[in-house]
Amino acid sequence: MNFSRAAGSIAAIWLFALSCGSAGLRGQETTDSTDGSTWAAVGGAALGAYSGTVLGALGSLIPCTRTYEGPACVRPAAIGGGIIGGLGGATIGAIDASLIGNSFVAGVIGASVGGAALLAVQPFLERWSWGDVGAGAVIGGAVAASGPGAAIGFGAGAIVGVATWQLIPSVKLPDALAVTLFGLAAGGIGGWVWRAIDAKENERGSAGAQPAVLGFSIRTN
């Protein structure tokens, strides 16, 4: 893959993210705030697939460089993440459009933070391009859209990674980084699954919480 193709891929992912986000918002506008819709499900699938794909790639990068397959090992992780995230997002959107709308807003904020972070570190990098800012935004958006699962996974991964790095001599800093990124990815992709299950349970719960109605009639003389 050459640089122009890489830039094209990033642009495609961005268009993908924007379209899925607008779809999510449209879903919000055209339905009751707590109801799902076709558009919300489609937007949710798109947002979840984008988020899961990027997280899958990110989490597998370092572990895969220790295998014979290398980049070929990243591909199934990215595809798997995309499918799981897509199914989770579709499920959420079909049940509750507002949840997908919230994820989209979080993704936009995350993308802004990710892009700004790459812009801020420019003076410290030997080679830098606007494509890197775009890549930072893509990662930031994917992480933020996945909800709190990514943060929980990141924290757990960092604790485990740093602890093993400090306690086991053969574990080095890149290993700690690998565990942290894996935790971030697993937490983020798991977040899509967890939120889909949660939405399903809420749906069932709200249906089951309808007050019992006793049939009776009042007879008047």
Added chain:
Amino acid sequence: MRERKHILTLLALAVALSGCAAGHEMDVRAPVGACASTPEAQVAWARPESEGEQSKLDDWCSAAGEPVVLHASTTEAGPEAVGGTSRGGGPALTGESILFDARFEADVAPVDSLVVATWNVEVGTGDLVRLLADRLGYVCSTASENHAASRVPFVLLVQEAYRASHDIPEIPDGVALPSRIGKPAEHGERADIVEIAAACNLSLFYAPSMRNGAEDDGQTPEDRGNAILASVPLTDLAAIELPLETQRRVAVAAIAHPPGRDPIRVVSFHLDVAANLLRVLTTGNSTRLRQGLGLANALDELDAANGQLVSVIGGDVNSWSEKETVIRHLSEQFPDSPEPTSEGTRGSYPTDHMFVRTFEGSNVSVADNSYRVIPETYGSDHRGKLLTLRFESD
């Protein structure tokens, strides 16, 4: 039903994008002309086939000098300059062929072994002279001492060698430059690879990868790259521009001629540390694998006409682990390689490695337990590695 169709379409798009993001491709051909080709010095060139990459590589090359070739003299008169640059980055060209000649076929006693070492000298801060004496038994003072000393012939594969010369061209407008590396050396002056080779009467093939940053007023222009320094003659020189990932990297290849023995292909290379974030994300972090496979492909093409050759390649892989993908692939391509070791060569990281390929009937093998890390940095930020090739009697 429509909802499901939308979802499936978007999922298919996601899958297609993720596949694209993780892909990588390799395409190398050899030899072709390059911006720094030196026909007088008969250096073959190999580079990526992609025109886009060639154009970027030419930009990098335009700020660096041309390769330098020195051939160790068989007399005490010092090294004989047989190749260099019309821009004068090294000694003046003599126009003499450096291809295999009768001098190497002289009736000499065959040697039992050849030591091959690899070392990143951190742009001259590594004390080459001391390492030559301590680890290779080569006292670098006068030619007579060199020849008087009984020693095993050696080849030293050098990374981050540097050359200072006023003949290195002006920096063209708009060309991106790497940062200058030039911390003071503990042993005194940083060691210019051309000066060392000349002073020590060693064969040298040096091909710069890039300019060593922009110089301040009064500083001599410098470039840096890979080199082969040897106590034996070097022929069939080739510069291999690796697939461009972050910085231009030129591996140098030569055929070394241990006295009385079949020639050995030797290669010094240096892979990128990492690509930028965009590149990492869209290629699945294939930077070093792509460069390593490009090097292997180029060597196969270069040596297709040479028949079977025992090959030893060594360099700075910039690996975090001895299990990295590129190391696994190079070990497969060079199946007689010693087991990659986890022992650190740059701090605790096993960044430097050597790979070996022999063939049936070659009578050459890596001597048992000879592959090891040199237990001192000699002022560099890397420790070297070495192995001994053992020649079996016919």
